[in-house]
Amino acid sequence: MGNVTAIYFSPTGGTKQYVRAVARGLGKAYGEVDLTDKETRAQEHTFAPDDLVVIGVPVYYGRVPQLPDGLLRGLRGNHTPAVLVAVYGNREFDDALLELSGLCEKQGFYGAAAAAFVAQHTFSAKIAGGRPDADDLLIAEEFGRNIKALPAEKAGREIRLPGNRPYRSFQVAPFTPKGDKKCTACGACARACPAGAIAPETPRETDAKKCIRCLACVHVCPVHARRVGGPVYGMLVKKLEKELTKTEKEARLFLP
Numbered sequence: 001m002g003n004v005t006a007i008y009f010s011p012t013g014g015t016k017q018y019v020r021a022v023a024r025g026l027g028k029a030y031g032e033v034d035l036t037d038k039e040t041r042a043q044e045h046t047f048a049p050d051d052l053v054v055i056g057v058p059v060y061y062g063r064v065p066q067l068p069d070g071l072l073r074g075l076r077g078n079h080t081p082a083v084l085v086a087v088y089g090n091r092e093f094d095d096a097l098l099e100l101s102g103l104c105e106k107q108g109f110y111g112a113a114a115a116a117f118v119a120q121h122t123f124s125a126k127i128a129g130g131r132p133d134a135d136d137l138l139i140a141e142e143f144g145r146n147i148k149a150l151p152a153e154k155a156g157r158e159i160r161l162p163g164n165r166p167y168r169s170f171q172v173a174p175f176t177p178k179g180d181k182k183c184t185a186c187g188a189c190a191r192a193c194p195a196g197a198i199a200p201e202t203p204r205e206t207d208a209k210k211c212i213r214c215l216a217c218v219h220v221c222p223v224h225a226r227r228v229g230g231p232v233y234g235m236l237v238k239k240l241e242k243e244l245t246k247t248e249k250e251a252r253l254f255l256p
């Protein structure tokens, strides 16, 4: 095995934790590419056939987050194996792994293994709150170890992923986070926004056309000045909490 790289888009940190745990399980020192960062996304990252990447995204509306600049556009695989990771907030991952697999193929990777893991829902700490916990991360690490231990005749075989084509239609929620009077204009939100939807000069505002509703800005604000308000969001959160707090889902692992 050549170099191992942990690649993730993770506005509120759940996906990052899982991708790192899988990479740890592969048992080698690994590099990182954080696609949450706009500049990192714009750079080229090239991988060799004997390298191995772990690529993780959160699930948005049963899909891969849609960024206008193309989430994986800077990644260049050369028939490089990829461990595909989708992290979701206890509803479902629907077509996300299948879509991630298609996007990775276009960039020169092939899916060597895949997993869907549960993390706290971006919109409510009551949904899968505190996950990934220590047990979740042990499972992800063990998954990495199992990939490493795959016998040569199995490694490289196609994996079968759930999901449908055409993929579910991607929705855009009718709310955006905004800053209130507590905002000190420190600029942390503008730097953290993966979509460039917050101008550093006017950090209380959000460009609704660019915003992907990931809440990275809410997560990073040191004085808790940013939040989503309004009745539509309140109703959505209540509905999600009612539907998604009865049982907690477990990891789904796909090996050849």
Ligand SMILES: Cc1cc2nc3c(=O)[nH]c(=O)nc-3n(C[C@H](O)[C@H](O)[C@H](O)COP(=O)(O)O)c2cc1C
Residues within 6 Å of the ligand: 009, 010, 011, 012, 013, 014, 015, 016, 057, 058, 059, 060, 061, 062, 063, 087, 088, 089, 090, 091, 092, 093, 118, 119, 120, 121, 122, 123, 212, 213, 214, 215
């Ligand atoms: C816009 C948006 C849409 C989401 N859609 C889904 C979904 O369809 N299914 C689900 O289970 N969780 C959904 N979630 C929850 C996230 O997938 C989950 O919280 C994930 O852990 C966030 O990853 P991160 O912590 O790396 O940012 C959604 C979150 C956001 C912000």
